[in-house]
Amino acid sequence: xxxxxxxxxxxxxxxxxxxxxxxxxxxxxxxxxxxxxxxxxxxxxxxxxxxxxxxxxxxxxxxxxxxxxxxxxxxxxxxxxxxxxxxxxxxxxxxxxxxxxxxxxxxxxxxxxxxxxxxxxxxxxxxxxxxxxxxxxxxxxxxxxxxxxxxxxxxxxxxxxxxxxxxxxxxxxxxxxxxxxxxxxxxxxxxxxxxxxxxxxxxxxxxxxxxxxxxxxxxxxxxxxxxxxxxxxxxxxxxxxxxxxxxxxxxxxxxxxxxxxxxxxxxxxxxxxxxxxxxxxxxxxxxxxxxxxxxxxxxxxxxxxxxxxxxxxxxxxxxxxxxxxxxxxxxxxxxxxxxxxxxxxxxxxxxxxxxxxxxxxxxxxxxxxxxxxxxxxxxxxxxxxxxx
Numbered sequence: 173x174x175x176x177x178x179x180x181x182x183x184x185x186x187x188x189x190x191x192x193x194x195x196x197x198x199x200x201x202x203x204x205x206x207x208x209x210x211x212x213x214x215x216x217x218x219x220x221x222x223x224x225x226x227x228x229x230x231x232x233x234x235x236x237x238x239x240x241x242x243x244x245x246x247x248x249x250x251x252x253x254x255x256x257x258x259x260x261x262x263x264x265x266x267x268x269x270x271x272x273x274x275x276x277x278x279x280x281x282x283x284x285x286x287x288x289x290x291x292x293x294x295x296x297x298x299x300x301x302x303x304x305x306x307x308x309x310x311x312x313x314x315x316x317x318x319x320x321x322x323x324x325x326x327x328x329x330x331x332x333x334x335x336x337x338x339x340x341x342x343x344x345x346x347x348x349x350x351x352x353x354x355x356x357x358x359x360x361x362x363x364x365x366x367x368x369x370x371x372x373x374x375x376x377x378x379x380x381x382x383x384x385x386x387x388x389x390x391x392x393x394x395x396x397x398x399x400x401x402x403x404x405x406x407x408x409x410x411x412x413x414x415x416x417x418x419x420x421x422x423x424x425x426x427x428x429x430x431x432x433x434x435x436x437x438x439x440x441x442x443x444x445x446x447x448x449x450x451x452x453x454x455x456x457x458x459x460x461x462x463x464x465x466x467x468x469x470x471x472x473x474x475x476x477x478x479x480x481x482x483x484x485x486x487x488x489x490x491x492x493x494x495x496x497x498x499x500x501x502x503x504x505x506x507x508x509x510x511x512x513x514x515x516x517x518x519x520x521x522x523x524x525x526x527x528x529x530x531x532x533x534x535x536x537x538x539x540x541x542x543x544x545x546x547x548x549x550x551x552x553x554x555x556x557x558x559x560x
Contacts, residue, residue: 175201175368177530178384180375181391183211184516185506185523187363189389192527194367198534202367203382205374206474210360211391213516220416222445222454222461223355227477228410229254229428229443230356233346234517240348242520247359249350250450258430260308267430268334269305278302293481294322296330313432316440317467318408318480329481351448387530391506393473394492402491405511406480409470410440418459422446439464479511503530 179190182204190200208214212227231254234240243249257264265273274282282302290296293314297306314322314329352359375382376396390397395405417423427447431439443463446454470476479485489511496504505526507514514522 175199175384176386176534177201177389178203178375178382178387179389179391180204181211181506182206182209182360182364182369182371183391183506184213184360184519185509185514185526186211186389186391187360188520188523189391189505189527189530190367191363192524193530196527196531198531200367201382201384202364202369203373203375204369204371207372208357209364209369209371210357212477213356213360215355215357217355218414218416218445218461220418220459220461221457222459223449224414224445224461224463225356225443225448228412228465229448230351230516231349232351232516233349235347236517236521237348239517239521242524243359246362247352247354249348250353251349252351252448253349254428254448255426256428256430257424257426258309258313258432259436260432264425264429265309267309269309274302274305277304277308290327290330292323292327293325293329296327297322300330309430309432311432312434313430313440316432316434316438317478319467319469324482326481326483326486353450386501386534388502389526389530390502390504391509393476393508394489394496394504394511396473397504397509398492398495401495403488405488405492406482406485407470407476407508408467408478408480409475410477411466411468413439413464413466415462415464416459417462420460422460423462437464439466441465473508476508479507479513485511 176198177190177193177200179186179193179200179202182190182202186202186204187210190202193200202209204211213230214226215223216226217223231252232243232249256267258267259265284299284301285303286295286298290299294306294311297310301310311322314325318325375390376392393405393407395402422444424442424444424447427445428441428443430441431437441464443465444460445463446457446460449457479489492511496502503526504510505522507519
């Protein structure tokens with residue numbers, strides 16, 4: 173099989189890059205070590221008929237009409253505007269916070285507790301919100317999410333403090349919002365349609381045999397690509413426990429309830445998937461499925477989900493990024509490759525930009541011998557799936 177580009181990883185970044193290159197007439201091979209395509213953009217159907225997002229909830233939204241048109245090539249979407257709650261003091265409160273809650277708990281006026289340049293996440297948060305809000309909604313959730321005290325997290329993790337009017341419970345207010353009506357797995361299969369995809373193939377074990385004529389696009393963890401030569405970057409993942417309630421129509425008032433209080437359980441949030449399905453479809457299903465998510469620090473790269481937001485890991489990533497920059501035959505990208513969190517719309521936009529740059533490179537430069545990574549000790553023959 174002769175190919176110009178090898179895309180390693182069939183998640184959102186890899187699939188979009190591959191799609192754009194193939195649509196432009198390029199020869200592409202996609203490999204993925206998982207048994208299914210799509211990376212974490214994947215779902216499956218429970219025995220009850222309820223569609224469950226395998227790797228946690230994916231809420232698609234964008235204000236970009238062009239990007240919305242792009243994803244609608246591969247799926248039809250039903251409108252879904254997530255409304256989230258947080259379990260605080262035994263009550264379900266809006267998240268983002270309702271103005272009525274602020275007035276009830278803090279009062280009509282308040283001043284930031286921290287002033288100056290914040291040195292960590294807690295200080296950055298207290299520069300944006302009252303301490304009561306931080307401690308009830310933010311501190312416990314963040315410390316569960318990252319597994320360390322909030323004072324050890326980077327200040328850049330803090331986001332703009334958003335207070336909503338009481339009649340606006342939606343998490344996001346984008347022009348286009350939704351979930352694929354047939355599911356994310358079907359959407360990703362459609363995006364990769366007509367593109368050769370090899371599943372259950374670990375590029376890092378077979379890199380000596382998988383050599384494109386032009387470029388490798390690697391979307392896995394950047395530290396793993398280099399054999400953890402400078403050390404391991406930290407990531408967080410989530411363990412998920414599912415529960416089917418056959419005699420309940422719904423248990424929660426919305427699809428996601430956050431659990432910031434450490435005394436209310438170790439899980440970080442509870443998801444109820446029927447809320448995320450088309451109303452007519454959900455109404456015909458008996459029972460409901462709940463998923464509780466527990467965060468942890470995974471050892472296996474396939475379980476990496478969230479790059480760790482602190483200065484030590486930021487510095488280590490820069491070392492790996494510099495190493496990657498010295499390899500013209502390799503592009504390392506995506507959430508794990510660039511060690512940064514991307515929302516789905518951001519990941520797609522970024523991937524389309526990178527694909528356009530690859531095509532510009534091809535137009536500007538003749539084909540030349542590439543400097544390929546040296547094969548590792550674990551490389552094995554792929555003669556059964558890749559022919560020269």
